[in-house]
Amino acid sequence: MQPDLSRFSVNQITTPNWSMAQAIEGYAGQGVGGIACWRNYVADYGVERTARHIRDAGLWVASLCTSAWLNAATEADYRAAIEENRRILDTAAAMGAPCVVMVVGGLPAGCKDIMGQRARVRDALHALAPHARAVGVRLGLEPLHPMYAGDRSVLNSIKDANDLCDELGDAAGLVPDVYHCWWDPCFEAELRRAGPDRILTFHYCDWLVPTRNLRDRGMVGDGVVDIPRIRGWLDDIGYAGKFELELFSELDWWNRPGEETVRIGIERCAPHVGPLPAIAKDQS
Numbered sequence: 535m536q537p538d539l540s541r542f543s544v545n546q547i548t549t550p551n552w553s554m555a556q557a558i559e560g561y562a563g564q565g566v567g568g569i570a571c572w573r574n575y576v577a578d579y580g581v582e583r584t585a586r587h588i589r590d591a592g593l594w595v596a597s598l599c600t601s602a603w604l605n606a607a608t609e610a611d612y613r614a615a616i617e618e619n620r621r622i623l624d625t626a627a628a629m630g631a632p633c634v635v636m637v638v639g640g641l642p643a644g645c646k647d648i649m650g651q652r653a654r655v656r657d658a659l660h661a662l663a664p665h666a667r668a669v670g671v672r673l674g675l676e677p678l679h680p681m682y683a684g685d686r687s688v689l690n691s692i693k694d695a696n697d698l699c700d701e702l703g704d705a706a707g708l709v710p711d712v713y714h715c716w717w718d719p720c721f722e723a724e725l726r727r728a729g730p731d732r733i734l735t736f737h738y739c740d741w742l743v744p745t746r747n748l749r750d751r752g753m754v755g756d757g758v759v760d761i762p763r764i765r766g767w768l769d770d771i772g773y774a775g776k777f778e779l780e781l782f783s784e785l786d787w788w789n790r791p792g793e794e795t796v797r798i799g800i801e802r803c804a805p806h807v808g809p810l811p812a813i814a815k816d817q818s
């Protein structure tokens with residue numbers, strides 16, 4: 535029996551050697567339901583052309599990755615980054631992406647004030663919220679594991695992301711990723727606090743032991759993350775949204791043919807991306 539992949543997407547960073555066109559065809563060809571796109575591939579292929587190809591292939595768009603970093607050292611560069619993020623929201627709207635995944639950047643060069651930088655990011659999100667609402671694209675807040683706080687994102691806990699969502703209302707939502715959140719004692723409670731509608735897409739991969747570098751995420755099932763339990767929490771809160779395989783894997787999966795990574799990704803994710811149990815029962 536074919537697995538139900540209607541809720542399942544692949545993030546194209548999982549197959550970085552594929553062009554946009556190859557990723558669209560490669561995912562659709564193996565029955566994947568959706569695609570999460572990265573800006574550089576969209577820019578190479580063209581926004582309209584990407585959108586049309588995705589539609590023609592019968593895929594939906596999970597998200598546009600990622601925002602421009604907000605770790606500018608000068609006020610002028612900071613304002614330019616906000617303006618760039620407005621344009622990224624426009625691109626997302628043009629290609630039917632429901633959200634832009636907000637990777638907000640680490641500390642500005644020479645800065646040691648992480649709390650100050652977090653406040654600055656909060657201000658930036660408030661500055662972006664009206665434009666997000668106007669174009670109908672949500673700010674997808676993805677907390678990153680604290681090991682990335684210095685260089686990639688000062689948003690590091692799902693609790694902080696939920697707090698920001700409370701402030702930003704329907705302009706924002708959560709992009710939880712098991713890789714970034716699995717260790718957090720608050721993970722389950724914060725998913726319950728978020729409820730089903732705040733979660734925009736849900737990222738799967740695994741945490742390898744040992745983790746060899748900052749781009750060494752495991753294929754689902756190869757690490758220590760209890761994905762069946764986490765899926766159970768999502769079913770409990772009635773999450774009916776999307777799942778996404780997202781692998782950064784410099785030493786392993788990025789070096790394999792895309793077809794193989796997608797095929798094995800489907801095999802590993804299929805048990806965890808099916809319909810809600812109640813829906814499955816209705817259909818039987």
Ligand code: ZN
Pocket residue numbers: 676710711737780
């Ligand atoms: Zn992620």
